[in-house]
């Protein structure tokens with residue numbers, strides 16, 4: 001062990017889903033049995049019940065289940081008739097699927113740099129990116145905090161452009177009392193297992209308050225035909241399994257408590273880093289006023305020492321990850337879009353300087369102290 005390592009080694013994973021399972025184990029097993037007895041595996045009553053529950057939770061009129069968060073984004077673009085030659089304004093600091101949903105339809109993602117405090121799209125830079133080809137603005141509620149929706153909705157309304165929320169990391173997040181997924185034309189959610197509400201596999205959901213868009217999405221996700229074998233347009237096959245629906249329905253009643261617990265841990269991290277006087281070395285998450293941040297991820301900024309800190313954390317049993325190491329405008333597959341290094345300096349800096357620390361509801365205070373101590377040891381080796 002190097003002399004900078006902490007005395008008693010602990011193991012603190014980035015995320016621990018086993019602890020969560022014990023809270024829902026009985027209900028999940030009962031419901032899984034029920035699905036097998038019914039032998040109704042795709043869509044059906046359980047999926048419809050989940051749609052109603054997610055619509056209520058997200059304060060929207062409609063929710064339409066689909067097979068993944070990536071599909072939700074693609075379906076949202078399809079429902080808005082995004083096609084070749086169109087442009088969609090979004091952030092380069094996000095998961096790949098945000099932009100690939102646009103390029104899959106032959107349209108172009110137009111990137112706009114991020115606000116270095118929140119890592120969300122910088123609303124002040126959006127208007128300059130709008131052209132007569134702009135079909136949508138797609139903010140991502142990164143790490144579980146909503147993008148600045150008032151500013152985004154205002155500029156979108158002024159130009160009559162739809163807003164699609166990539167809320168994959170933000171189910172239950174709030175902005176001035178409004179829920180993620182309820183503010184734009186369409187909200188897109190992911191139930192990938194590591195998300196705050198995660199299934200036992202892939203899953204996704206679309207939310208909208210627009211009856212017409214809801215109807216369109218219901219057609220598009222079943223091959224463009226609500227009546228079997230009669231297709232009004234070409235959709236895709238993106239349905240949710242009943243098995244996923246029962247797992248998600250078992251978890252949903254716990255989601256608020258779990259997200260509050262994450263937020264409590266985040267406040268504790270922030271408190272402890274301030275107490276030991278590390279705030280000049282460790283850039284802490286910024287929570288906007290009037291925001292409900294659900295802390296899907298707890299991301300810190302540490303400058304040029306980032307990779308060395310990652311090694312130090314791993315050597316000491318602390319899970320960590322970089323979200324995301326390559327901004328989307330510099331991805332090889334998007335070279336044809338013509339972006340180059342230096343185009344979005346804040347997104348590029350975030351990719352170089354940030355890392356995530358463990359956060360999940362069941363994280364203990366002892367584990368949290370240990371993580372902070374391991375970080376402290378890195379900056380102030382004894």
Ligand SMILES: *Cc1c(COP(=O)(O)O)cnc(C)c1O
Nearest residue numbers: 068069070095097168169190192
């Ligand atoms: C997870 C995620 C997605 C994709 O969701 P999948 O269910 O994995 O397809 C899209 N956007 C963001 C921001 C995500 O975090």
